[in-house]
Amino acid sequence: MVKEKDHIDNLSRDNGTLLLGKLAIKYQFITPAQLADALAILEAKIAGQKTYLGEILVNENMITPAQLDVLLHVQKAYESRQRDIRFGILAIKNKFATREQIDSALQEQNRLFKKNRRIQRIGDILVASNILSGHQRDAILARQNRLRKDAGDALEPPGFGPRTAETADQKASDDPCVTLSVSADKCLATLRISGENKKSVTMADIKQVLQTRNITHGIVEDTRIAAYLASSAPENETLQIAKGITPVPPRDATITYHFDTDPLKVGTLKKGGAIDFKSKGRYSLVTEKSVLAEKIPAVAGVPGKDITGETIAVPEPRDVTLQFGKGAGLSSDKLKIIALCDGIPEISATGKVRVSPELEITGDIGLETGHTDFEGKINVAGTIQNGYRVRGNSLRAGEIRRAEVIMTGDIVVNGGVIGATIKTDGNVQARYIHDAAIEALGDVVVEKEIIDSRIQIGGACILNSGHILSSRIAAKKGVIANDIGSEMSKSCAFVIGVDENVKQKISDLKTAINQRNDETRALEDRLNPLKASHDELEKKIGIKVQRMDRASVEQRTCQKKIESLARAADDDEAAGLHRRLELLATALARDEQELEALFNEQDRLSGLVLDIRKKLGKIGAEIDELNGEMSGVIEWSGREKGIPEVRVKGTLHAGTAITGINAFVSVKQDMHGVIVRETGPPEDGGREKGTAGKEAPKQRMTILPL
Incomplete structure (x- = not known):
């Protein structure tokens, strides 16, 4: 027989039908011309009924059933091999294993295949080698939608389909009166005995049925089986003969906030969903050590076991991170956010909790105040004037005119925003916005109108009773407006469902981190020569101290000799020792001066x-804070799904351009009361051939009545 493995690694990636055909040609079972004939038959039949290429090849006497079995076996092995290669890529990407470990596991898989002609999953090999844990293996399998497949991935290949399709009520033994039904999740099996020969079925027959279907776990007691066999139950009565252990799903971690997180976002909601811009909500005031938020930890699920004895894995629960900023910190158990000072608790659009002191400005921000930079909540009774900059945690103002505003929290403007540049990690609320550039991670909520503005946000742009003119708006959670465009204004352009602002935010954070890393490297370049010089001085000081110690010992020795010679009246030798003492004293004095200079x-x-080390520590803390902020933004963005739709209660004017995640539409005529929504992908995977032969998304913009 042809060796299947010789061809597995060299096959091109193709759908199951063509893969089966290519294998048949490679093994010289058929010619390319015969494959073309079989494909033509398949295309002619496919519209009317479900037909497989292998079935056609056998029916047309191009191959034998035995040859088809060989092809199906190789096809299964190849497809399983490809899934395991992708498994290895995911394991490396998630840092569960190294590339060398994956290569070694694939080699072991090849060795086992040659030995027993069966593909063993690479995940099982890695678990057996203590490289992956069972949880890590199951997490990757779940991502590949393979978690419930058997250990050999022995699925029927798509090129032919099941040769003997097994149904829920497949006959389980040669005895036609015994029927065993197994649930799709393999957690329940029921037995039904019918026909005239019911009394002839024995306990051994039932055991053989269970063994044939590989049912080994959760089988009922023999006494119950015997009672069922002995009963004169109706023909349709069944026995629940085996039951697995149902897995307990995990519980994701959650966060409970102990202060009102709503009033600072979009004002007060009235009946019917309208927003009361006059009612701004009340501030929550907290004192030091107040609990602001509390994390309820995730609870791991409990694996189950099916009736074949296989473990039913459960996914890892999703964790959440407690994020905090100025004025807040973590409790000792890391499960609570605690206020570190008295003030106003706030939460950013990304979920970062902080406590802000409050700055009250009774007039305008202008010539009298200058630029304002305050780590807290800023309340401006008047206007932020042209050319001034305001930085802080959150802001309330009467009006903003051509100023620069940078906040980490929400911005609420009683009047309008005119010609201003605004960047915030929170939400923006205003009566109207004209000729402004706004970047926000949260929502933009406007009462009257947005005109000639550029808005890029991670939330929704909401104008329940207002209109949008001559503006470009990118909103991850879509747009709601009364009217969009007019006959006289420039057309509006919208990008919906995607978060361009988060991409920019992450890019800015990465840039800041890279700058800090550059500073770190520059400081380390300065530090290393200093450390080397310091170490060299240590050596010099050590040598100098040792030499001085030896000189001091020699001084004491000379002094003792002089004392002994004085008793013996040896004046000549004593004079020589005195001269030596003078030389030693001079050398010691010189060494002491040099040692002092070294010190x-x-x-x-x-x-x-x-x-330098202090600076490195400070920069390291800044890098940690930036990385934490970036992780928080990424985590929040992943949780908050995009809403690719534009809702217009009044008129949507012609010329409006709307771009979704994968689709685009330019409105050709005025429409009234519509929803423009990106739909798809359809069930067939959402791909179709484009005009140039390339695959293009099948998603499209659909316009529906409101």
């Missing part, structure tokens, strides 16, 4: 090293 230089270098 001074060492102190200077130590000060420089300490200063």
Whole structure:
């Protein structure tokens, strides 16, 4: 027989039908011309009934059933191999294993295939080698939609389909009166005995049925089986003969907030969903050590076991991170956010909790106040004037005119925003917006109108009773407006369902992190020579101290000899020793001066090293904070799904351009009371051939009545 493995790694990736045909040609079972004839028959029949290429090849006497079995076996092995290669890529990407470990596992898979002609899953090999845990393996299998497949991935290939399709009520033994039904999840099996020969069925027959279907777990007691066999039950009565252990699903972690998180976002909601812009909500005030938020930890699920004895894995629960900023911190158990000072609790659009002190400005921000930079909540009774900059946690103002506003939280404007540049991690609320550039991670809520503005947000753009003119708006959660466009204004352009602002935010954070890393490398480049010089001084000081110690010992020795010679009246030798003592004293004095200079230089270098290390520590803390902020933004963006739709209660004017995640529409004529929504992908996978032969998304913009 042809060796199947010789061809597995060299086959091109193709759908199951063509793969089966290519295998048949490679093994010289058929010619290319015969494959073309079989495909033509398949195309002619496919519209009317479900037909498989393998079935046609056998029916047309191009191959034998035995040859088809060979092809199906190789096809299964190849497809399983491809899934395991992708498994390995995911394991490397998630840092569960190294590329060398994956390559070694694939080699072991090849060895086992040659030995027993069966593909063993690479995940099982990695678990057996203690490289992956069972949870890690199951997490990747779940992502590949393979978690419930058997250990050999022995699925029927799509090129032919099941040769003997097994139904829910397949006959389980040669005895026609015994029928065993197994649920799709393999957690329940029921037995039904019918026909005239019911009394002839024995306990051994039932055991053989169970063994044939590989049912080994959760089988009822023999006494119950015997009672069922002995009963004169109606023909349609069944026995629940085996039951598995149902898995307990995991519980994701959640966060409960202990302060009102709504009033600072979009004002007060009235009946019917309208927004009362006059009612701004009341501030929540907290004191030091107040609990602001509490995390309820995730609870792991409990794996089950099916009636074949296989473990039913459960996914890992989803965790959430407690994020906090200025004025807030974590409790000792890391499960609560605690206020570190008295103030106003706030939460950003990405879920970062902070406590802000409050700055009250009774007039305008302008010539008298200058630029305002305050780590807290800023309340401006008047207007933020042209050319001034305001930075802080959150802001309430009467009006903003051609100013620069940068906040980490919400911005509420009683009047309008005119010609301003605004960046915030929170939400923006205003009566109207004219000629402004706004970037926000949250929502933009406007009472009257948006004109000639550029808005890029991670939430929704909401004008329940207002209109939008001559503006470009990118909103991840869509747009709601009364009217869009007019006969006289420039056309509007919308990008919906995607978060361009988050991409920019992440890019900015990465840039800031790279800058800090550059600073770190520059400081380390300064630090290393200083440390080397410091170490060299240590050696010099050590050598100098040892030499001085030896000189001091020699001084004491000479002094003792002089004392002994004085008793013996040996004046000549004593004079020589006196001269030696004078030389030693001179050398020691010189060494002491040099040692003092070395110590001074060492102190200077130590000060420089300490200063650089302090700077490195500060930069390291900044990098950690930036990485934490980026992780928070990514986590929030992943949780918050896009809404690719535009809702217009009044008139949607012609010329409006709307771009979704994968589709685009330019409105050709005025429409009234419509929803423009991106639909798809359809059940067939959402792909179709484009005009140039490339695959293009089948998603499209659909316009529906409101």
